Amino acid sequence: MTNIQLIATDLDGTFLSSDKSFDKALFRTVLKTLARNKIQLVIATGVHQERINRLLSDFLDVGLSYVTNNGARVTTSEGKIIFEKTLPLDTLKAVQKLLATFPVKPSRGLVYSTDDTAYVPREYVDVMTAARRQYFKKVILFDDVSEINAPIFKVTMNWHNFDETKFYDAARQQLGQHVHVTETGTGAVDIVPAGINKAVGLKILADDMGISMANIAAFGDGANDLEMLLAVGHPFLMPTAHITGPFESVMADNDHAGVLKTILKMIDN
Known part of the structure; x- marks a missing residue:
């Protein structure tokens, strides 16, 4: 596949194994191969x-690009932020109202996220465990979203043993086209700004690099x-994926470095 100029990969369930680790030695080999072929x-x-x-702490100086928060933020390999879209206060108020009236509370937590800080409603402090706190620099409690003085990229909520499609339906009905x-990708639900998804963020990055979407390979699950x-x-779709489509197969699952092995085979061919 000599026409590939850019490769994008999801993390959870795709690049990362079930325990959130990855084969660092193989990753270094892949990065060297990509650099040799001028593929980012x-x-x-x-x-x-x-x-x-925190997950990729040993690889922050290798020139990776990032499409984060399900497409709401795009950062180039030089560390330049070229796109951000956040949820305005009136939308945050509508989300807060929806969650206050929804009959089943997110029993596994509720977080309003910046890129390093978790804003957590005070009533959810008990479910903001150390395991959940570890991926934020700060956790700030609040009573009303009007107290938040930072750009919020997404609102994330998680239930235990609950059919989340019921919340999807309620959110789409009450929030309409605003979100x-x-x-x-981690078993929870995200509310992000309207018109935002990974394809949007990746297209912004590709345009900035002068690369056609046709010349991009992507891995997801x-x-x-x-x-x-x-x-x-x-x-490329992971073998353990719960979606279907006209996608190519990955060589192995996320617990056996499927993404890295497939990239090496793809470049060699």
């Missing part, structure tokens, strides 16, 4: 930058990857 790697994920920084509701996979010329 993009991390395209639903999570925020601080979480990525995009999608999965996070979930519904929040679907727009991106449909938009690129070489879409």
